[in-house]
Amino acid sequence: MKHTYQYPRAALTVDCVVFGFDGGDLQVLLIRRAIPPFKDHWALPGGFVRVEETLDEAARRELVEETGLKDVFLEQLYTFGTIDRDPRERVVSIAYYALVKPADHTTAASTDAAEARWYPITGIPPLAFDHATILDIALKRLRGKLTYQPVGFELLPAKFTLTQLQRLYEAVLGTEIDKRNFRKKVLSFDLLIPLKEQLRDGPHRPAQLFRFDPVKYERLKKKGFLFEI
Amino acid sequence: MKHTYQYPRAALTVDCVVFGFDGGDLQVLLIRRAIPPFKDHWALPGGFVRVEETLDEAARRELVEETGLKDVFLEQLYTFGTIDRDPRERVVSIAYYALVKPADHTTAASTDAAEARWYPITGIPPLAFDHATILDIALKRLRGKLTYQPVGFELLPAKFTLTQLQRLYEAVLGTEIDKRNFRKKVLSFDLLIPLKEQLRDGPHRPAQLFRFDPVKYERLKKKGFLFEI
DNA sequence: TCAAAAGTGTTCTATTTACACCCATGT
DNA sequence: ACATGGGTGTAAATAGAACACTTTTGA
Known part of the structure; x- marks a missing residue:
């Protein structure tokens, strides 16, 4: 006091x-x-x-x-x-x-x-x-x-699959998203780097793992780039 | 103290x-x-x-x-x-x-x-x-x-012309905007009510005055409407 | 062999962009 | 009559939406 x-x-x-x-x-x-x-x-x-x-x-x-x-x-x-x-x-x-x-x-x-x-x-x-x-x-x-803005990656492991990313968007936005359109859009930004690894989790085809490229994103952002899903 | x-x-x-x-x-x-x-x-x-x-x-x-x-x-x-x-x-x-x-x-x-x-x-x-x-x-x-979001109207008089609105957008965003495309877009929202008045200010064709319809906007907003220019 | 999720292209529709001329007025 | 800003439409390009089957795996 x-x-x-x-x-x-x-x-x-x-x-x-x-x-x-x-x-x-x-x-x-x-x-x-x-x-x-x-x-x-x-x-x-x-x-x-x-x-x-x-x-x-x-x-x-x-x-x-x-x-x-x-x-x-x-x-x-x-x-x-x-x-x-x-x-x-x-x-x-x-x-x-x-x-x-x-x-x-x-x-x-x-x-x-x-x-x-x-x-x-x-x-x-x-x-x-x-x-x-x-x-x-x-x-x-x-x-x-x-x-x-590409902040979804902050909620995922460093290595993630496109399906994981889509599930995240669906959970946050509360909507269903078309798989093919989502992948096309997300990959079009060229900010996801495919790794040499795959994720095997269950009785089905393994999934390609990606990581986000923050350096490239920073470069794009300075040029006024918008990450719109 | x-x-x-x-x-x-x-x-x-x-x-x-x-x-x-x-x-x-x-x-x-x-x-x-x-x-x-x-x-x-x-x-x-x-x-x-x-x-x-x-x-x-x-x-x-x-x-x-x-x-x-x-x-x-x-x-x-x-x-x-x-x-x-x-x-x-x-x-x-x-x-x-x-x-x-x-x-x-x-x-x-x-x-x-x-x-x-x-x-x-x-x-x-x-x-x-x-x-x-x-x-x-x-x-x-x-x-x-x-x-x-349609906040531009907060910076204009209650009655305004489309050119005034466009000048405002140009001044704030620091860009040039195509007149025809801007008008088409803005009017497509159907949130501007044309008045029976015109603005005469100078040696040229008088301009149509509009006012913003906040009631209609509130209704649209509740339905998840986005005002995107 | 079966179930389960991964992966992939095309067509159609809607939206966005680019662009040029006539109109009404005041001086 | 002329200078000034007001007003208008169309075509081409791009982006978004809808949609179904094959692939790879583990059990």
């Missing part, structure tokens, strides 16, 4: 909507709150912004502390500032969304007190604060993003 | 990028700062968020106080939170952008101390704080917005 200001100040937090993809459903990583308010309720990972760290740093720090995730794709989403969104006092929250690859899912066991768990987007439990609203907006943003 | 907290807190501000269109250039409304830091420098209108008002309310209040503008199109842009963006102390700023119609330009004489003035986007003076960055991001956002 030693920091004094002339006017009352809102507390600042960050909240992160962490998206994952397990091959079937789009998933969201939630934590169970260990302390009030909303003790034992599910919530987005997040916490207070320290005065000596940037907002991005705060979001990454909270992700590590609460979920063990690091080096993920992270982007600022929106800032929520209605008066009563936190019952304790005025709290303004800068929301982020993160995209994590399946390999990192295992890391998601929390190092902090609270439990962390993946939920399919179709079965999200009631959330603390206004986190349901934040999640809703994050999902809309992800849908938009996916259709005009 | 009576509000104390356990941990130090950042100050919260809002900053507004106010866009206008005079028929030729895209313009931005700037104020000259009356007090330090950056005294006498040009800056975006904005100020501290009060603990009892939402972020949107703060942005609108500051707009009225510093520029006299009210009832404008206003949307949250991004939140800026690098450590040293304000030389005084840690300040996190929620940036907004506003679109104002020419009729409101006159109102823009400040009621507050500082001077307010429109600058063409091509001739912006050096700005205080990180406001040049904010402006840059706002312009990118406006360009994106304009191409997939």
Whole structure:
């Protein structure tokens, strides 16, 4: 109790909507709150912004502390500032969304007190604060993003098949996509590098593995290229 | 000096990028700062968020106080939170952008101390704080917005000609557009209502005036309609 | 040999682009 | 009468949508 200001100040937090993809459903990583308010309720990972760290740093720090995730794709989403969104006092929250690859899912066991768990987007439990609203907006943003920027790869393993990529688009956008048209379109950008490897998983023809070429993408992006699905 | 907290807190501000269109250039409304830091420098209108008002309310209040503008199109842009963006102390700023119609330009004489003035986007003076960055991001956002949502009308008078609309698109996007293709496309949405009035301004054929149909647009939007130019 | 997913082309339709002249007016 | 911007249509090219069968594998 030693920091004094002339006017009352809102507390600042960050909240992160962490998206994952397990091959079937789009998933969201939630934590169970260990302390009030909303003790034992599910919530987005997040916490207070320290005065000596940037907002991005705060979001990454909270992700590590609460979920063990690091080096993920992270982007600022929106800032929520209605008066009563936190019952304790005025709290303004800068929301982020993160995209994590399946390999990192295992890391998601929390190092902090609270439990962390993946939920399919179709079965999200009631959330603390206004986190349901934040999640809703994050999902809309992800849908938009996916259709005009190649971020889908952030949700897939480094090596993936075209079918995996298509399933991801279908899960996020909630639509069915024509296989042949999808492949034609995606390959036309010339941003997927076919590997010498194949994926064998089951009693059927093995699938060609690809990886995304981020260098080529950066070059194209500077020329005003748009990745539109 | 009576509000104390356990941990130090950042100050919260809002900053507004106010866009206008005079028929030729895209313009931005700037104020000259009356007090330090950056005294006498040009800056975006904005100020501290009060603990009892939402972020949107703060942005609108500051707009009225510093520029006299009210009832404008206003949307949250991004939140800026690098450590040293304000030389005084840690300040996190929620940036907004506003679109104002020419009729409101006159109102823009400040009621507050500082001077307010429109600058063409091509001739912006050096700005205080990180406001040049904010402006840059706002312009990118406006360009994106304009191409997939009908917000251009927020920058035009209620009654406008197709040429005025085209000039606006050209000014914002910085491109030349084919007149016939532009008209065909814009009219195909069936969101512009031709009025019984014409605009006579000079030694040439008078131009048909239109108005935007927001009701019809809301109906279309709910059906997943996209306004793409 | 069977089930299961991978892979592949063509036709049709819709959209986008390129492009040039006459019209109505004020001076 | 002339200069100025307003207004209009068509053809060619491109992109998007619809659609069905063969291939390779593991069990």
